Amino acid sequence: MGSLCFLILINDALTDTPHRWKYVDDSTVGIPINTRQPDYLPFQSTLDRLKKWTENKVTINHTKTVVMHFCTSSQAMARPQLSEGAHPLQLVQSTMTDHRLLCVTVDDRLSWKQHVINIVRTASYKLYMLHRLKSLGTPAKELREVYTAFILPTLMYASPAWFSSLTLTQQQQLERTQKRACKIILGPAYNGYDKALTTLSLPRLSERHREALGKFGRGLLYHPRHRHFLPPDAPPPCCATRHINKLVPIRAPRTDRYRNSAIPSIVHMINSVYS
Structure with missing residues (x-):
């Protein structure tokens, strides 16, 4: 109580x-x-x-x-x-360590540079766990489970809030962390990142992040309390036999920063699905 x-x-x-x-x-x-x-x-x-x-x-x-x-x-x-x-x-200027916003690093320029640096650093520390287990002869299948249970959540935490705003360089920083994990898990059997992902049945991080953003957007779309974060439904055309649940497009953004932020990206994603 x-x-x-x-x-x-x-x-x-x-x-x-x-x-x-x-x-x-x-x-x-x-x-x-x-x-x-x-x-x-x-x-x-x-x-x-x-x-x-x-x-x-x-x-x-x-x-x-x-x-x-x-x-x-x-x-x-x-x-x-x-x-x-x-x-x-x-x-x-930045919520570095002591003042992070629910474990997310935010800065006054609305960029995610420091946040990406922090989560890559944290995930890299946890890769020692894979190194140690690999040296003890742990099979690749079990190492994959350790990666998805203890390291991957660090790279995925709150990703709907920041993934759509990442630069290509920042996406590559995150992807390289998973690439390092694949090298450790497979050891001498590693023969390229794409083949390693196929062998371990792992998608790219960018695919996971995009899927999480879409899932979060669909949750907002049908949530009774948080639906107001998204614009209203588009009115059905006069000759339509049923209403297609498309969202009213957000006003043309003046900056790329806003265009690539979470809510406009969710609206674009939902409208592309229902188009």
């Missing part, structure tokens, strides 16, 4: 703030700012209301509370100076 009671206790936090995301005791708040006339008072007001709400309920850990200013404009902007009570909040 302890976990349920805690969730009930914090459920009404920031209910008057439209851009908020909560996961157990982690909360993220977003405030849109006009780049031409930046005004951070609404953000500070939100923090003040949160501080008042926490009185006699919970305590905010100000050492783990940071501010990130997302801005891709080339024009110089005044940086926010916000505080939580008497404690000024640190302004960070």
Whole structure:
């Protein structure tokens, strides 16, 4: 009952703030700012209301509370100076280690460079497990199971959020990690990456990521609570005998960064399936 009671206790936090995301005791708040006339008072007001709400309920850990200013404009902007009570909040450019957002590294330029570096580094450390088991004579079939159970989840974690925005170089970085795993598993029998994937019955990571993105999009499409993340259904043509569940295309994006982000990619994927 302890976990349920805690969730009930914090459920009404920031209910008057439209851009908020909560996961157990982690909360993220977003405030849109006009780049031409930046005004951070609404953000500070939100923090003040949160501080008042926490009185006699919970305590905010100000050492783990940071501010990130997302801005891709080339024009110089005044940086926010916000505080939580008497404690000024640190302004960070990237959620490297101590301040990761649910284990995902985000930076203020909305790129995934550091996140890819982190997950490749973590997966590379875990490849030692395969090296050690291989030296002990573990069969390739069992090594494949170890890879899919302990290393592959690191390369797949939260991929619907970032896969569509990766550059070709970043995709190759991830693919090389799986290639190294195949070399370890097969040893002297390794004869090229494509043949190794066929032998081990493994798809390319890009295929796994694309499949996960499509599955996530279909889940949003039919989810009663999260359907609003996607645009509404397209109206059926006047002469149609049945309604095809296509989505209204998102407005033509002004930047490649937005065009390649998760939601537009999901809309394009769903519409291509139902076309």
